[in-house]
Amino acid sequence: MRVVDRLAQRESSWRELEVLLSKMGDARQPRLNTDEILRLGELYRAACTDLMLAESHDLPRDTVAYLHALVGRAHNAVYRAQGFRFRDCARAIFDTAPREIRRDRAVRLSALVFYGSFILCGLIAAAREDFTEKVIGASYVAQMDEMYSRPINEARKDAGERNDTAMAGFYIQHNTSIGLQCFAWGLLFGLGSLYQLLSNGMILGTVFGHMARTTYAENFYTFVTAHSVFELTAIVLSGAAGLRLGYGLIETKGQTRLASLHREAKRALPTVGASAVLFVMAAFVEGYISASRLPYWSKASVAIASAVILALYLSLGGRAPRERSRLVVRADAGSNP
Amino acid sequence: MATVSSTPSETLDPLDTTVRLVTPERIAFEYPLAGPFRRAVSYCVDMILITVLMLAAFLASLALTLGSTSGLGPALVAFFVIYQGYGAFCEGVFNGQTLGKHLLGLRVVSDQGVPITGAQAVLRNLVGAVDGLIPFIYLPGLSCMLLTRKFQRLGDLAAGTMVVVEERRRRVGVIRLREPAIEAVLPWLPMRIAAGPELARALSDYVRCRRRFSRSRLEQMAEPLARPLRKRFTLPPKATSDAILCAVYHRVFLGD
Numbered sequence: 001m002r003v004v005d006r007l008a009q010r011e012s013s014w015r016e017l018e019v020l021l022s023k024m025g026d027a028r029q030p031r032l033n034t035d036e037i038l039r040l041g042e043l044y045r046a047a048c049t050d051l052m053l054a055e056s057h058d059l060p061r062d063t064v065a066y067l068h069a070l071v072g073r074a075h076n077a078v079y080r081a082q083g084f085r086f087r088d089c090a091r092a093i094f095d096t097a098p099r100e101i102r103r104d105r106a107v108r109l110s111a112l113v114f115y116g117s118f119i120l121c122g123l124i125a126a127a128r129e130d131f132t133e134k135v136i137g138a139s140y141v142a143q144m145d146e147m148y149s150r151p152i153n154e155a156r157k158d159a160g161e162r163n164d165t166a167m168a169g170f171y172i173q174h175n176t177s178i179g180l181q182c183f184a185w186g187l188l189f190g191l192g193s194l195y196q197l198l199s200n201g202m203i204l205g206t207v208f209g210h211m212a213r214t215t216y217a218e219n220f221y222t223f224v225t226a227h228s229v230f231e232l233t234a235i236v237l238s239g240a241a242g243l244r245l246g247y248g249l250i251e252t253k254g255q256t257r258l259a260s261l262h263r264e265a266k267r268a269l270p271t272v273g274a275s276a277v278l279f280v281m282a283a284f285v286e287g288y289i290s291a292s293r294l295p296y297w298s299k300a301s302v303a304i305a306s307a308v309i310l311a312l313y314l315s316l317g318g319r320a321p322r323e324r325s326r327l328v329v330r331a332d333a334g335s336n337p
Numbered sequence: 338m339a340t341v342s343s344t345p346s347e348t349l350d351p352l353d354t355t356v357r358l359v360t361p362e363r364i365a366f367e368y369p370l371a372g373p374f375r376r377a378v379s380y381c382v383d384m385i386l387i388t389v390l391m392l393a394a395f396l397a398s399l400a401l402t403l404g405s406t407s408g409l410g411p412a413l414v415a416f417f418v419i420y421q422g423y424g425a426f427c428e429g430v431f432n433g434q435t436l437g438k439h440l441l442g443l444r445v446v447s448d449q450g451v452p453i454t455g456a457q458a459v460l461r462n463l464v465g466a467v468d469g470l471i472p473f474i475y476l477p478g479l480s481c482m483l484l485t486r487k488f489q490r491l492g493d494l495a496a497g498t499m500v501v502v503e504e505r506r507r508r509v510g511v512i513r514l515r516e517p518a519i520e521a522v523l524p525w526l527p528m529r530i531a532a533g534p535e536l537a538r539a540l541s542d543y544v545r546c547r548r549r550f551s552r553s554r555l556e557q558m559a560e561p562l563a564r565p566l567r568k569r570f571t572l573p574p575k576a577t578s579d580a581i582l583c584a585v586y587h588r589v590f591l592g593d
Contacts, residue, residue, distance in 0.1 A: 088455065
């Protein structure tokens with residue numbers, strides 16, 4: 001059979017496939033019906049066969065290139081991305097994430113680095129006057145002092161420009177971005193995340209320690225009580241996810257370095273999600289409750305409530321319900337006579 | 338070769354900016370990879386869209402709160418969601434394409450050639466923050482792309498994805514030649530010539546490109562291939578090498 005005849009024979013089916021593909025890609029046209037979808041699969045497989053036989057049929061190079069492009073387009077139309085399903089996202093955050101966090105040693109390391117630097121710097125700053133200025137700079141100290149020199153209730157009366165909604169939005173945008181970056185920087189063999197954890201721990205610790213020396217310590221601690229539980233945990237979690245990412249590059253477990261990175265990145269993702277949710281929750285608390293004129297006991301109870309929620313989430317989240325585990329055991333017993 | 342060989346021999350692939358994928362149908366086909374320049378253009382398109390979306394969100398937020406400072410809050414949240422989520426959302430939902438990628442015919446696929454999962458879309462965009470690290474203006478991403486075989490930036494490496502060009506090629510039929518010099522050679526040739534794949538490809542390439550060269554240049558190029566053909570079919574010596582190749586092409590691809 002000559003090449004022209006063979007091409008003439010197949011030509012119409014390629015054309016048909018092309019028409020179906022452009023119809024599929026065009027949002028203005030109606031969706032493909034069942035027959036057309038079945039036909040698409042058929043034509044796609046036929047085009048695959050044509051491509052496979054292109055060599056033995058002596059097809060010209062142009063035609064082969066055309067077939068490669070056509071099969072590529074059809075392949076992407078037939079095999080499509082699943083997108084985001086709400087159930088998968090919810091499972092990642094409420095099921096996978098707490099289980100990962102419980103067993104992940106990166107979380108313990110991250111917590112150790114962050115709280116270690118936090119407490120150490122806090123103690124030093126509380127003990128030595130000049131330490132604070134060396135760590136965070138004189139202008140920042142002056143700014144902090146100015147900010148907290150009056151109780152929140154008083155400050156709010158004449159400072160009309162402060163707006164809770166605007167501030168909550170700002171905290172969400174600013175803090176969550178930092179958290180996500182802290183994860184991404186883990187790609188530098190974990191050093192980026194380590195740096196973020198250390199610097200955040202040191203600066204926050206120093207401010208906490210410094211405030212204890214001042215006369216307006218009460219204002220500061222009143223402000224930070226409510227949201228600190230969520231926010232500090234979120235920092236630790238995002239840092240832990242970054243460390244995990246970097247550790248994948250270091251300890252490969254016998255895989256190639258890239259495959260190992262994929263594995264750990266996939267594993268770290270639910271933790272990042274959990275930390276982002278915590279950052280957002282912390283931002284709402286910070287914007288609407290911490291800065292409000294509510295009495296201290298209500299802010300403290302918010303802090304206690306959030307600590308309880310967090311503890312429940314971390315300790316119970318992702319544990320299989322008892323009934324299901326019993327069923328699994330029974331099924332196993334049945335299949336193993 | 339379009340068939341799948343039993344041993345994957347990546348070293349034998351031509352040094353080229355294409356990548357071979359094997360479909361579940363066990364067919365291998367080639368994709369052109371998207372280099373930094375195409376991707377930079379699509380990135381700029383996306384950035385413009387992001388800016389427009391942010392402006393729209395800002396105005397909408399201000400309008401809804403009647404111009405008070407409260408409007409800043411939702412606007413900032415929208416900035417955050419759009420900036421961090423645009424790429425991941427579009428690539429996850431629209432099968433690996435943002436608007437910029439759609440306009441330039443690019444698509445993100447996993448490095449095995451299968452469509453990306455939602456997790457991969459999120460990862461490649463999250464880790465992408467390192468590619469455009471502030472003090473180095475996209476230098477990490479760019480150098481990473483130049484150092485990897487599949488033009489992957491750091492986000493692509495972490496998520497196991499790559500960006501391919503999805504072409505729409507115009508179908509070009511078999512070229513037909515009607516020149517007296519060629520038709521004069523045809524009677525000397527047998528009706529059927531079984532050319533191997535290599536000769537067939539060389540002939541079709543030659544015929545496709547021959548219009549771009551001058552006569553003397555064509556003779557020069559056609560001569561090495563025409564000489565054995567001349568001997569094999571005992572062609573008249575006055576037939577030009579160009580005419581011989583075209584005539585053989587005619588017999589192989591078009592028959593009579």
